[in-house]
Amino acid sequence: MSSDALKKRKSKVLRNEGGTPEMKRGRADGDQQDVRVYHEEVELDGRDPQQDFLQYKETCESLANLMSEIQELKANGAKDGCAEVEKKRMQSCIHFMNLKKLNRLAHMRLKKGRDQTHEAKQKVDVLHLQLQNLLYEVMHLQKEISKCLEFKSKHEEIDLVSEEEFYQEAPPEISRPQLTKNDPHQLTLARLDWELEQRKRLAEKYKESLASKETIQKSIEVKKEHLRSLQPGLNAIMQASLPVQEYLSMPFEQTQKQTEIARHLPPPLYVLFVQANAYGQACDKNLIVSISGDVDEAKALSKPPEDSQDDESDSDAEEEQEKTKRRRPTAGGQLDDKRREMLKRHPLSLGIDLKCKGNYFCVLHVLVGKNGSVLHLYFYYLMNLNIMTVKTKVSTSTDLSTAISAGELLKSDTLLSCLYTSDQGRETPNPANRYQFDKVGIISFGDYVEELGHPYMWVQNLGGLHFPISSNSLSASHMENTMKLLRGRVQSRLALHRQFASLEHSIIPISSECQHLFPAKIISRLARWTTITYQEYLELPYTRHVTEAGLAKETDLYFMGVVERGTARLNAAVVLSPRYPEISPLFSLSLSWKGERSGRTDDNLRAMESEVNVFKSELQGPRPGHQLLTNQFARLCVCLDVYLETEGQDDSVEGPREFPREKMCLRTVRGPNRLKPFKYNHPQGFFSHR
């Protein structure tokens, strides 16, 4: 063990000796502190840190060894001041010194390392700054380059002649082909030069043309003056020729005047005017066309020709705007004004007078005296709504106030309703109007119909106004058809009117042509004929099936007829379509005799209804069937006779019958629902079943 310790000590000494030379040298070399520090730094450069670390480890190890040896000695009971221990302590002191030295060196090395790092960092920063400067410069330059590239010269907007043309037309001193052929820049410059040259020339030409125009205008003025001076002379000749015209009954002047006025008609009315005139001349001598209204106002309207005819809507909008600016304070009044403006009629209106007599006269001969009636139609054009309306009036030579129930028949608002299917003329046919109405708060055009007239579909068609719903055909194709319909309508209304007059007096007129439809003796009599309202009709218990089937519309006319025989009373509620006789009247029956029964509950009454409603074509009489209604009533009376006479076959009932059998019947009942024979067979005069 002692040898071990010795070895260690020896090695320590050896190392100490190895480590000391520099220290000794340092101490020996530097007397002053500065110098010594300098030395130590130099020493530091010369040493290897790895070596120092190993040395440090060794020193620590030997120090630990020494400590443990001392402890061992002490434990073995060596004295405090024993030489062995003392020696070892010395050795450890040297080791401590060594450690201290190493520690200092380490600190110095650290500081040096930090300094070096800092220096390097600063260098990097500088370089980075430089790099950024350069990058910025590059970017700036690129921007400048692109700006240059994007530069547009004014000359690019000028439409130049093509290159070939340029070389062909331009003189060589401008084109300089040898120079410009290869250099596009020079070429462009040359072309621009040429353009300038040409423009100069054209400007000169323009000036010349202006001058010539002025001279021509002057000559025109002179000529106009000359023509104007001719006018009074011509007028004088015209005046002088008037008596001659009258004498020869050639109304050139009048037609000329009318066409002169017609020029100021709005386009739809003009179309109608032309068509009606043409139709009147060609096919219908009883049609007279006239124009009424304020011509001056119409002229004023069409004064600025570019504006009023083409962009009517635009100018209207402007007018409206002006109006709103002027009259802002009263909102209600303003709206009223707007409405009035919107519903404004063209100052000119077209009148068509349709004389109705002649063709169908013989048909009505029995009912009517000699009579010529005229249907007046007044056509208006609503400028802002772009629709046409019509007002009607019927004038007759005889007094028509005799029939009370006929009051509705010739009223202007029902006379022409449904001339074509479901054309009631209450709503505007132009879909665009809805938006216009919304703007000024008009709910329905129907409220203004009284004042403005009805905008029937056929009126628009006659005027050549086409809206998406209407069929796409020309005004001319509607003319004939519509005129015929109009005439037919008035005639049917007049016929009805006369029929009503006699029905009110409980007379059912039967013309000779229809005599064969009915037996000679009809005992049932019409007792009453009155008008009822739509509401009253709806409330009748025995008309519900008609209403439910949608056959009773608000536009129809409603009547109540009462047929009586003895104690029996037959009520007939009648729906009369405005398109009568095309759509036949519809009867619903209710019989009060020995209790109340109606067509709903009694099969025989139902059969009577179908006798007049379904088998109506037999009753139409001569075309166009104006006698349908009276014939239906006559048949109803016959059927009531049959009904009453064949009722109550039971022999067990005592006493005389109220209605003796007078009609000849083959069989009184037939079929599972025991129908009575309602069908009259003409020459033989008996009744049979259908």
Next chain:
Amino acid sequence: MCRGGQAAEEKRLVASKIHLPESSGLVLVTSHSFALVRSFPPLFEFWFLCFCFGVLCRVRLKGARRVCVSSMGPVELLHMSVFSQSFSPCGRFLAAGNNYGEIAVFSLSAALSPDSTALNQKPVLTFTAHEGPVFSLLSTDCHLLSAGNGEISAWSWSELTKKNVKPLWTRRPNYKSSLEIPEINSMTINSRDNSLVVGGGDNNIHVMDLENGVFKTVLQGHSDYVHCVTVREREAEILSGGEDGAVRVWDSRTGQCVHCIEVYKYEVCARPQYGKWISCVTTDSDWMLCGGGPSLSLWHLRSLSPTSIFNLSGCQRQAAFHQDLILTVGEGAFVSHCLLGGEVKAQIPCTPQSLNTLQLNNNSTEHRVLTVGGSSDHIDVFTNLSYRAFSLRF
């Protein structure tokens, strides 16, 4: 004459039908092509011809298709009555005859399917079968027999379902009177000897052999026209009810009248305020139901005495036994359910104001319905006896 008028109206209807839905597009196209073609005269002529031909053909095509659909205007529909019904042997179709001589064929399977629309309630086929009203319809195992004004026509069900309408044969009983053709009010099949029993306006009952189409027997005895006939198979008896108020029982083998019950003479069922006619007779083994002017009553045939009287207002036009119920229709907008004991159990409201016909579909289990028709173009369908499910419409 009236037919012609209807046809003309119909044509107009068709024309408007063609134009209305297409007018906007079609007219635009045609006017455009018109303008294009007008500039070349020879071409124009050719084009115009083609165009006219096209329009004509279109009209004709549409017209042809309309044959299958009802040709009635609204007024005609309003005055329509349904007199007779018959289910097809397969039970999937219902034929109904109306007062205009038309027969409509409805598809029950379509109308009863869960996704049926209003269109399925319209007939799949409507055709004019006779001139007068179709008072009676009857289905044999493959034919539909229809009775019109004095004539009987047979139609093949299989052809009808293919929409071919051509009668297989038409026969006319030997009538004595010539002034007015007597109507046929009722028909029934006597399956015992495969004959058709026909009762109608000439007061007689004609029996036709279905094998060869010969009318072999005439049963004479009624003093007024015959409303209804029915067959008692087991006893080989024919029963008939007439306007004269008698129910006559005939032996179908000898053609002799066995019994004559004058119902109106029995005080329990007489109703002099209505009259004496018998408009419905139906039998079930020993029991007979009859009614009309007199109250509907249940009779025991062996003792020939009324056992129960049903207190129903109005005259009954058709009655049927159904399980332990009696179903009956007549004047009044309801189907009456009666118990054999004489009680009126229920009256189920329906659409027509008075009813002419009632049919139970026993031919098919999945389409087991009750249908009633009367003074309306509606035929009410009852899937459950206690309420009206929907209506088939002409």
